[in-house]
Amino acid sequence: xxxxxxxxxxxxxxxxxxxxxxxxxxxxxxxxxxxxxxxxxxxxxxxxxxxxxxxxxxxxxxxxxxxxxxxxxxxxxxxxxxxxxxxxxxxxxxxxxxxxxxxxxxxxxxxxxxxxxxxxxxxxxxxxxxxxxxxxxxxxxxxxxxxxxxxxxxxxxxxxxxxxxxxxxxxxxxxxxxxxxxxxxxxxxxxxxxxxxxxxxxxxxxxxxxxxxxxxxxxxxxxxxxxxxxxxxxxxxxxxxxxxxxxxxxxxxxxxxxxxxxxxxxxxxxxxxxxxxxxxxxxxxxxxxxxxxxxxxxxxxxxxxxxxxxxxx
Numbered sequence: 556x557x558x559x560x561x562x563x564x565x566x567x568x569x570x571x572x573x574x575x576x577x578x579x580x581x582x583x584x585x586x587x588x589x590x591x592x593x594x595x596x597x598x599x600x601x602x603x604x605x606x607x608x609x610x611x612x613x614x615x616x617x618x619x620x621x622x623x624x625x626x627x628x629x630x631x632x633x634x635x636x637x638x639x640x641x642x643x644x645x646x647x648x649x650x651x652x653x654x655x656x657x658x659x660x661x662x663x664x665x666x667x668x669x670x671x672x673x674x675x676x677x678x679x680x681x682x683x684x685x686x687x688x689x690x691x692x693x694x695x696x697x698x699x700x701x702x703x704x705x706x707x708x709x710x711x712x713x714x715x716x717x718x719x720x721x722x723x724x725x726x727x728x729x730x731x732x733x734x735x736x737x738x739x740x741x742x743x744x745x746x747x748x749x750x751x752x753x754x755x756x757x758x759x760x761x762x763x764x765x766x767x768x769x770x771x772x773x774x775x776x777x778x779x780x781x782x783x784x785x786x787x788x789x790x791x792x793x794x795x796x797x798x799x800x801x802x803x804x805x806x807x808x809x810x811x812x813x814x815x816x817x818x819x820x821x822x823x824x825x826x827x828x829x830x831x832x833x834x835x836x837x838x839x840x841x842x843x844x845x846x847x848x849x850x851x852x853x854x855x856x857x858x859x860x861x862x863x864x865x866x867x868x
Contacts, residue, residue: 559627560652560654561627562623563658564587564623566586566635571587571662585598589629597615597618619646627650628647629657633655659822675748676710676753679710679746681868683746687701693735694718694720697718697736701742717744721740723741725850727808741758742756751816753856754839755854756841756852758851764851772853777794778840779866783859784833784861786832787828788828788830792809792824807843811838814839824840833859836858837856837867839856840864855867
């Protein structure tokens with residue numbers, strides 16, 4: 556990244572502010588100036604920690620002019636609003652360069668502390684789904700139960716849970732309704748712990764779904780075993796696509812996505828995934844089969860390994 560720019564400027568609510576600063580909290584209207592050897596933070600005086608605090612727009616502008624005084628300043632074009640872009644360009648009178656792709660490449664390989672936080676989020680998610688009591692409850696009631704259980708574990712919802720009973724399980728992004736519990740039941744949920752997300756899906760089936768479940772489960776572990784450093788990501792997708800085709804089914808959505816500070820953290824496992832897998836990339840892998848009357852999706856959070864992938868648990 557620093558071959559293209561002299562410094563990087565990140566403005567909240569861009570989650571990269573927290574990636575580079577390691578701060579926790581709201582940090583509304585805060586900035587991080589990332590230099591090759593340090594990170595400088597600028598925040599309103601109401602925040603707890605920062606290198607510079609400001610109480611007025613005039614103070615903020617003076618700090619930004621002093622701290623971000625470089626020839627080429629990097630920005631995250633995927634998160635910075637056009638209004639903020641115009642404002643910063645006029646204020647700083649420097650060349651603003653989009654380095655969003657470089658930031659994605661930097662973030663996709665996770666550091667040990669990031670892996671530990673995703674692991675904690677995964678464990679909370681897994682524990683919550685294992686303790687659910689579906690009896691006589693509606694999809695909406697289970698969603699509320701999931702939310703409360705995650706909060707009790709000092710975490711947040713990474714996304715609105717998907718709870719789908721019976722025919723509703725055939726809809727990949729079903730919105731919870733007042734439908735009462737019936738098998739099959741598909742539960743897609745994730746906790747967010749100290750900024751890092753998990754994303755898991757469990758499907759509970761009856762006899763009619765047994766064969767489909769077995770195919771999806773085999774596909775899941777086939778994919779996990781092939782999440783290996785040096786493999787082109789689309790090759791894993793193609794492997795599962797061929798496996799499903801052999802059994803008479805189609806892939807109706809991608810095989811998965813990278814996870815981290817966001818649930819969909821920038822990279823996807825699909826037929827266009829031209830990137831090479833590297834050790835310590837973390838992906839949610841979610842093979843699925845949807846029929847007219849029900850669906851089966853199984854999802855695990857996977858760490859790419861040197862010889863094979865493994866569940867992050």
